[in-house]
Amino acid sequence: xxxxxxxxxxxxxxxxxxxxxxxxxxxxxxxxxxxxxxxxxxxxxxxxxxxxxxxxxxxxxxxxxxxxxxxxxxxxxxxxxxxxxxxxxxxxxxxxxxxxxxxxxxxxxxxxxxxxxxxxxxxxxxxxxxxxxxxxxxxxxxxxxxxxxxxxxxxxxxxxxxxxxxxxxxxxxxxxxxxxxxxxxxxxxxxxxxxxxxxxxxxxxxxxxxxxxxxxxxxxxxxxxxxxxxxxxxxxxxxxxxxxxxxxxx
Amino acid sequence: xxxxxxxxxxxxxxxxxxxxxxxxxxxxxxxxxxxxxxxxxxxxxxxxxxxxxxxxxxxxxxxxxxxxxxxxxxxxxxxxxxxxxxxxxxxxxxxxxxxxxxxxxxxxxxxxxxxxxxxxxxxxxxxxxxxxxxxxxxxxxxxxxxxxxxxxxxxxxxxxxxxxxxxxxxxxxxxxxxxxxxxxxxxxxxxxxxxxxxxxxxxxxxxxxxxxxxxxxxxxxxxxxxxxxxxxxxxxxxxxxxxxxxxxxxxxxxxxxxxxxxxxxxxxxxxxxxxxxxxxxxxxxxxxxxxxxxxxxxxxxxxxxxxxxxx
Ligand SMILES: [Zn+2]
Numbered sequence: 001x002x003x004x005x006x007x008x009x010x011x012x013x014x015x016x017x018x019x020x021x022x023x024x025x026x027x028x029x030x031x032x033x034x035x036x037x038x039x040x041x042x043x044x045x046x047x048x049x050x051x052x053x054x055x056x057x058x059x060x061x062x063x064x065x066x067x068x069x070x071x072x073x074x075x076x077x078x079x080x081x082x083x084x085x086x087x088x089x090x091x092x093x094x095x096x097x098x099x100x101x102x103x104x105x106x107x108x109x110x111x112x113x114x115x116x117x118x119x120x121x122x123x124x125x126x127x128x129x130x131x132x133x134x135x136x137x138x139x140x141x142x143x144x145x146x147x148x149x150x151x152x153x154x155x156x157x158x159x160x161x162x163x164x165x166x167x168x169x170x171x172x173x174x175x176x177x178x179x180x181x182x183x184x185x186x187x188x189x190x191x192x193x194x195x196x197x198x199x200x201x202x203x204x205x206x207x208x209x210x211x212x213x214x215x216x217x218x219x220x221x222x223x224x225x226x227x228x229x230x231x232x233x234x235x236x237x238x239x240x241x242x243x244x245x246x247x248x249x250x
Numbered sequence: 251x252x253x254x255x256x257x258x259x260x261x262x263x264x265x266x267x268x269x270x271x272x273x274x275x276x277x278x279x280x281x282x283x284x285x286x287x288x289x290x291x292x293x294x295x296x297x298x299x300x301x302x303x304x305x306x307x308x309x310x311x312x313x314x315x316x317x318x319x320x321x322x323x324x325x326x327x328x329x330x331x332x333x334x335x336x337x338x339x340x341x342x343x344x345x346x347x348x349x350x351x352x353x354x355x356x357x358x359x360x361x362x363x364x365x366x367x368x369x370x371x372x373x374x375x376x377x378x379x380x381x382x383x384x385x386x387x388x389x390x391x392x393x394x395x396x397x398x399x400x401x402x403x404x405x406x407x408x409x410x411x412x413x414x415x416x417x418x419x420x421x422x423x424x425x426x427x428x429x430x431x432x433x434x435x436x437x438x439x440x441x442x443x444x445x446x447x448x449x450x451x452x453x454x455x456x457x458x459x460x461x462x463x464x465x466x467x468x469x470x471x472x473x474x475x476x477x478x479x480x481x482x483x484x485x486x487x488x489x490x491x492x493x494x495x496x497x498x499x500x501x502x503x504x505x506x507x508x509x510x511x512x513x514x515x516x517x518x519x520x521x522x523x524x525x526x527x528x529x530x531x532x533x534x535x536x537x538x539x540x541x542x543x544x545x546x547x548x549x550x551x552x553x554x555x556x557x558x559x560x561x
Contacts (some may be wrong), residue, residue, distance in 0.1 A: 014346070055520040055523060056520060057523055057546065059543075060540075061547070062547075067518070067522075068520055104446035106520055106521070108519065161554070163557050174519070179559075222519070222550075224516075
């Protein structure tokens with residue numbers, strides 16, 4: 001580790017710059033950051049912003065199921081929230097369009113090695129606000145778990161389990177789990193097979209949120225979303241081989 | 251913030267220096283301490299696996315029976331096993347005649363190779379666990395402790411034991427087949443000294459849950475309590491009395507209860523990492539760290555149940 005890296009992490013600098021003129025220095029000091037800027041932001045404006053609060057464990061005890069939650073505090077008019085993992089072979093995790101949803105999401109990912117996990121929120125002015133944290137690959141303790149995949153039975157693929165909880169201010173939280181192997185396609189002989197698209201609508205059919213999911217999402221993904229208004233919800237979506245996903249959450 | 255970072259950096263630099271300093275000879279510095287008649291414990295550090303501790307994070311023990319030495323657990327590596335035998339040789343001229351494993355975790359069972367000339371005994375479930383997970387444990391320990399592990403590979407116990415009594419020399423050992431910390435946890439009560447050896451008891455270090463079933467663990471702790479041992483040699487930490495059983499049970503009940511309550515309230519798994527931990531557990535080393543591991547081990551199933559998913 002270098003002194004400069006320590007100083008950067010300490011300062012929690014909030015530099016702003018156009019990617020076109022200069023890639024903003026990365027408070028997480030990841031060598032992959034310029035590549036991430038190129039892949040996800042191109043010439044859009046990027047700022048590191050504490051308004052995007054990301055919770056991850058310090059170490060990936062189960063690297064196949066690392067929990068992440070992110071909340072955007074106080075930024076107006078969030079149009080899109082994306083998540084990505086610098087050191088994954090496929091970095092992109094998801095993209096949420098919180099049409100009528102709160103700027104919040106919880107999800108589970110697979111990580112390949114020690115890496116930053118980042119969440120970025122795009123506001124209506126086109127600026128990406130980035131938050132994130134490092135996750136160490138090394139677990140520990142009395143022992144370490146073996147990554148035994150619990151295979152999803154064919155007849156269960158696409159089944160949704162979901163539940164709503166009221167929020168203190170009248171809104172609601174939705175947790176949903178979709179039974180699905182969510183194969184990344186990175187293991188030879190197993191083609192990519194994962195939940196690709198999800199939509200949440202209210203009882204009247206109005207779309208509240210739309211999600212695009214990518215390969216690093218954990219097996220049988222569990223997602224948490226929040227909405228400002230209570231009431232029954234409908235979930236629809238499909239995987240990349242066109243299996244339809246449908247559920248109502250009363 | 252800045253001061254904290256500098257301190258962290260200094261701690262990291264010191265840790266690196268100390269690991270370099272001891273990395274040359276790979277000497278665990280094992281010092282057996284006598285805790286009862288004929289009974290010795292080699293204390294592990296209440297830490298996580300690291301290059302500075304070489305994986306020496308669990309207690310091992312031995313009993314000099316008059317008819318040979320009984321060893322309880324073999325440590326994290328071949329080197330540890332060798333050094334344990336050398337340490338035993340400094341205490342007694344009696345040969346090692348039997349090894350018992352409390353459970354299959356790597357800090358307790360990866361020194362087996364250094365005892366391959368004597369019968370290594372364990373519960374059948376421990377042998378199964380080592381067969382299934384031993385190779386993963388082994389490569390993880392290489393990754394986390396480095397060259398301390400040189401030459402180490404899992405060696406399966408040859409003899410499956412069941413609950414019962416065995417007399418060796420002056421000592422009658424009661425074997426108890428428990429579960430909860432893992433699927434098979436062997437506890438040994440030495441009736442001759444009242445000393446209980448158990449891998450499910452943690453003293454001064456947060457209980458670790460990678461293979462845990464909390465309800466089984468709690469009933470096993472109750473069974474140990476009923477034995478009324480004079481002293482307990484825990485998986486890690488100092489020898490103590492039955493108060494540590496109640497404290498471990500208190501923590502495990504709190505852990506299970508608060509994760510279930512969180513799931514019932516819709517708390518997301520990442521958010522559960524930050525639940526407050528009562529101050530009465532502050533005496534446990536690695537408290538927040540081990541708690542967060544427990545969230546990874548336990549929360550997914552609890553959360554699935556909260557969504558009505560049948561296992
Ligand atoms: Zn253990």
